Amino acid sequence: MASGSKSSGKQSSINSQRANHRLICYCNDVAVLRTAKNGVNAGKKFYGCPNWPVAGACKFFEWLMDDGVVNRPQLFDDYQLKILEKDTEIAELEMKNKMLEEKVKRLQIKKENVEEENQEMKNELCHMRFELMNCSRTEKNLSMILIFSWLMFAVLALLLR
Template sequence: MELGSSSSRKSRNSGHKLCFCGLKASINQAWTDKNPARRFYGCPRFKFGNGCKYFSWFDEEEGTEWQKKALIEARDEIRKKDRIIEQLKVTIAEMRSDLEKKQMETVKDEDEITFSDAPSFHPILFRLKTQ
């Protein structure tokens, strides 16, 4: 059967649609410009590349053109924001890495100052305590 076929069979016991493989058809959601958020039945093996290409709409087409346009615009806005979020995650990870490096450099510098200056300050501190 070709992709886009609307033939279906229902199992006798459960009332669920079965694909041509005899498996319970899965319910998916289309996000194409022509059918935004429209649900359909498909072979559960289709996404793995070995399905029977069973297809039928879950419901009758509903909605007006402005509703479809609004859904498409919302989908596109969500995708845009998802891309921005991913970019921000990368930036945050880079900044955290830079911060950790700076903190390690600061600790190293503090250790060098402490060890290099300790002998010269030690006698002064000793004199202050004994007076």
């Protein structure tokens, strides 16, 4: 009895594994479980394309191992290819990130240069305002001197007459 319950437990485990992992063939159809009928593998179970032997069916084929697990060497290759694709994508993103970081550095340097130029222009503007104020004072002073000199000339002209 114990051996019967053990095998039924193993069988239910295999069935749940099959139910959870439906194999999809290259035609995007659910693969069907078949049994080899002749040759050295007669009686051995395998998954294949449901459209076989119709012309144009894909060549999907995977053996079901004795423990009920599918032998998937091609799946390993598919995963390796996916990993390679992801590694390539990561490398491209890292390269793009590095290029963006360099661009940010160049823009920061450019910003600093513009800020320095802006500060220099502010300083120059302040200096020019100061000179303009000095010129304005000088102009007022010269205008006062001119008016005063004309008044003096007029007074002297009246006195000498």
